[in-house]
Structures are given as C-alpha cells and as structure tokens.
Amino acid sequence: MTQPQRRYDLPTIIFGVLFIAIMIVASFWVVQPFILGFAWAGMVVIATWPVLIKVQHMLWGRRSLAVLVMTILLILLFVLPISLLVSSVVDNSTPIVSWVNTPGKLNIPELEWLRAIPLIGDRVYNSYHLLVSTGGAALIAKVQPYFGQTATWFVAQAAHIGRFLVHCMLMVLFSALLYARGEQVGMAIRHFAVRLAAGRGDAAVLLAGQAIRAVALGVVVTALVQSVLGGIGLAVAGIPAATLLTVLMFMFCVAQLGPLLILIPAIIWLYWTGDTTWGTVLLIWSCVVGTLDNFLRPALIRMGADLPLILILSGVIGGLLAFGMIGLFIGPVVLAVSYRLVSAWVNEAPEPAVEQQEVTEDREPS
Incomplete structure (x- = not known):
C-alpha cells in the first residue's frame, strides 16, 4: 500500500520559524542587562561549588545556612575588595593623568646610586649621562604623549565604576540563587x-x-x-x-x-x-x-x-x-x-x- 505523500505548508513553516526567531531575540533583549552578571555568577558558583558542599556538611546539612555563609564570603572576600580597588583607581586618576600630561614633569632621573656599584659604577654612570645628553630628553618628549594617552585609557576603563558595581551586586544575587x-x-x-x-x-x-x-x-x-x-x-x-x-x-x-x-x-x-x-x-x-x-x-x-x-x-x-x-x-x-x-x-x-x-x-x- 502506497503511503500518501505528506504536504508541507511553506507559509506556516516560514511564519513559525520567524515567530520563534522573534521570541528568541526579544528574550535576549529583555535579559541583556543581566547576562554579564549571570555569566560571572555562573563562573563563581561552578568554581566554588565544592566549597559550598563542604560548608553545608559543616552546618548540619542545611543548604540555607551554607548559601548565607557563601554569600557573605563573596561580599567580604571578592566584591568589597574589588570595589575598594576600583574606587582607589578613580580617586588617584586625576593627579596621575595631570602629572603625566604636564610638560616638564616627566624628567630623566639622575641615578646617582650607579656610582656605588663596584668596578663598573662610574663607567655605567658616565655612559648613562652621555646617552641622556645626546638625545634622552628628546626621547622622553616624544614618549610622554603616549604615556598620557595610556593612563587616560586605563582610567576610562576603570571609571565605569557604577556599571561595574551593579554587575557585582547582580553577581552576588545570582550566585545566591544558583547556590540554592x-x-x-x-x-x-x-x-x-x-x-x-x-x-x-x-x-x-x-x-x-x-x-x-x-x-x-x-x-x-x-x-x-x-x-x-x-x-x-x-x-x-x-x-x-x-x-x-x-x-x-x-x-x-x-x-x-x-x-x-x-x-x-x-x-x-x-x-x-x-x-x-x-x-x-x-x-x-x-x-x-x-x-x-x-x-x-x-x-x-x-x-x-x-x-x-x-x-x-x-x-x-x-x-x-x-x-x-x-x-x-x-x-x-x-x-x-x-x-x-x-x-x-x-x-x-x-x-x-x-x-x-x-x-x-x-x-x-x-
């Protein structure tokens, strides 16, 4: 007995695939602000999961207590130090950038301590100052703008402290949920x-x-x-x-x-x-x-x-x-x-x- 050939409705398939694609894109659009925080939390939880199990055994098998302890540890040992470090970068950024970008502030050191090196100290000291007098100052003048640009770029990366701290808080929240x-x-x-x-x-x-x-x-x-x-x-x-x-x-x-x-x-x-x-x-x-x-x-x-x-x-x-x-x-x-x-x-x-x-x-x- 010959089986009847199945007929496919092409518009139905196209609109079905299009609807699924739209739903996927819309879902990623909605959760996009939380993706980085969730990815960070997933990495932390996977890496520290054996520690959670050991803490749970120590706390009479109570998962809720173990999650509380691990969350506090994340805040004390991870989020709080990073927040303090990033805040320090922002606080110290202005004098560093201004010092690097100010003409005449970036000078070649004298290195007087080279004279104290036995046998070769005076020769190294004289050679160093000969190099400085024949073009070292010009080299510093050419390199100084790049120092300023580099310092400014690092500060700009660290200046997103608000967004970074938001991701830290999301990481702690998602980590607690994943631990549980x-x-x-x-x-x-x-x-x-x-x-x-x-x-x-x-x-x-x-x-x-x-x-x-x-x-x-x-x-x-x-x-x-x-x-x-x-x-x-x-x-x-x-x-x-x-x-x-x-x-x-x-x-x-x-x-x-x-x-x-x-x-x-x-x-x-x-x-x-x-x-x-x-x-x-x-x-x-x-x-x-x-x-x-x-x-x-x-x-x-x-x-x-x-x-x-x-x-x-x-x-x-x-x-x-x-x-x-x-x-x-x-x-x-x-x-x-x-x-x-x-x-x-x-x-x-x-x-x-x-x-x-x-x-x-x-x-x-x-």
Whole structure:
C-alpha cells in the first residue's frame, strides 16, 4: 500500500520559524542587562561549588545556612575588595593623568646610586649621562604623549565604576540563587544539551564546567594571591599609590605577564631615591612573589586542565576591550570553554596515519 505523500505548508513553516526567531531575540533583549552578571555568577558558583558542599556538611546539612555563609564570603572576600580597588583607581586618576600630561614633569632621573656599584659604577654612570645628553630628553618628549594617552585609557576603563558595581551586586544575587538551586539548574542545562546533541551535548557541558573551574582557580586565584602579596610589599616599602599599583598588578597577573612589571619599577624608584634598605627588602620579596605562580598555578589547575598561555592572554585583553574590567574574568573563561570543546571535537577523530609523501603521491595523476 502506497503511503500518501505528506504536504508541507511553506507559509506556516516560514511564519513559525520567524515567530520563534522573534521570541528568541526579544528574550535576549529583555535579559541583556543581566547576562554579564549571570555569566560571572555562573563562573563563581561552578568554581566554588565544592566549597559550598563542604560548608553545608559543616552546618548540619542545611543548604540555607551554607548559601548565607557563601554569600557573605563573596561580599567580604571578592566584591568589597574589588570595589575598594576600583574606587582607589578613580580617586588617584586625576593627579596621575595631570602629572603625566604636564610638560616638564616627566624628567630623566639622575641615578646617582650607579656610582656605588663596584668596578663598573662610574663607567655605567658616565655612559648613562652621555646617552641622556645626546638625545634622552628628546626621547622622553616624544614618549610622554603616549604615556598620557595610556593612563587616560586605563582610567576610562576603570571609571565605569557604577556599571561595574551593579554587575557585582547582580553577581552576588545570582550566585545566591544558583547556590540554592544548583543541582536543578545544572540538570536543566544538561537536559537541554542532551536535547540538542544527545550524549555529545552532555559531554560538552561537563567539559565547559572543567574549563571554567580551571580558569577560575588556576588563573584568577593565582593572580589575586600574587597581587595581594605584591601590594603588601609595596605598602610596607612606602611606595606611593600602592593600592592603585596593586590593581594594575592584578591585571598583569591575570594576563600572565606577572607582578614584576610593577615591582621592578618600584624597586628602581626606591634605589633612585636613595632608600637602598627598603629597595633590597622589596627586591627579595619580589623574587618570592614573582616565582609563586610556578608552584601555585599547577597545584590549582591540576593535571589535564592546563590551558595555553596565548589563550589566557588573548581572553584577558579581548575581554577587557569588549566588556571593561569585568572582561578580565569573562574573557578567559569564554575562550577556555571554546578551546576545550573544539579540542574534544577534534580528538574524536583519529590522527592521520598516512605519511604526507604518500598522500601527495596518491593525489598526483597517474
């Protein structure tokens, strides 16, 4: 018996797809102000979920008490310090930009302490001043406008303090909700992924969670520890604007450039001003802080969760340009998740077993 051919109503299909597309766009338009806060909260909750489970066991299995404790910890250990650091950037921005942009303020140092270096001190000092007299001042005059533009750009990024604090508050709110209903939300996401791509979709969600935890623990926590320790060293050594320099140090550490880009100029400044004692102390402290990531990051990332340096660097810079300061956290996570998913998809296929020469010979016409 021949089955009758099913007829499709093309206008119905077109209008149905168009209606679904309009609903999707409208939904994203409505939730657009909350997307960054929710993404940030999701990253924080995924990274700290084991801590929540341990706290819940300590509090007699009460999830509500554990959520309350974790929310307070987020405010005290994460939101409040960042808010203070951003406020410090804004407070110190005006004198720094005005000092950099004022002609004649940016002078070449004398570096009298070079004379105290045994054997080569006088020669290095004379060579340095010979370089200065033959064009160093002109070089400073050419470079100074770029210093001003760079400082202004960093201040402009940090000046969005209102929006950044709103995202912080949204992050805390969404984190509390995700802590309370984490299992249900996770199961819903996995169910949606299975509906889209069966078992492969579920595996993709699990890989994404591993990448988020690797970035959060291995990159952000390491950068936070290094910047805090480096900031303590700057404050104890008497470096001006130590809080502002700590913010910049945290940004450099997240970008995998290390804290030495801030600590080394501070050491040079101490020696230049003649404070050799604190300069030596800060030098020794900088050696400890600068090498700390070699031990701390591998312990946090664990085996099999390491990520390429260029990926983290691109995520930090691109996230900072695209989203502002919150992009320091979201940018590396987005690239890390994409990298892990693409790697898993590529590794599903076997590696080529034929040599390149044989493939070339097979493709040549006989």
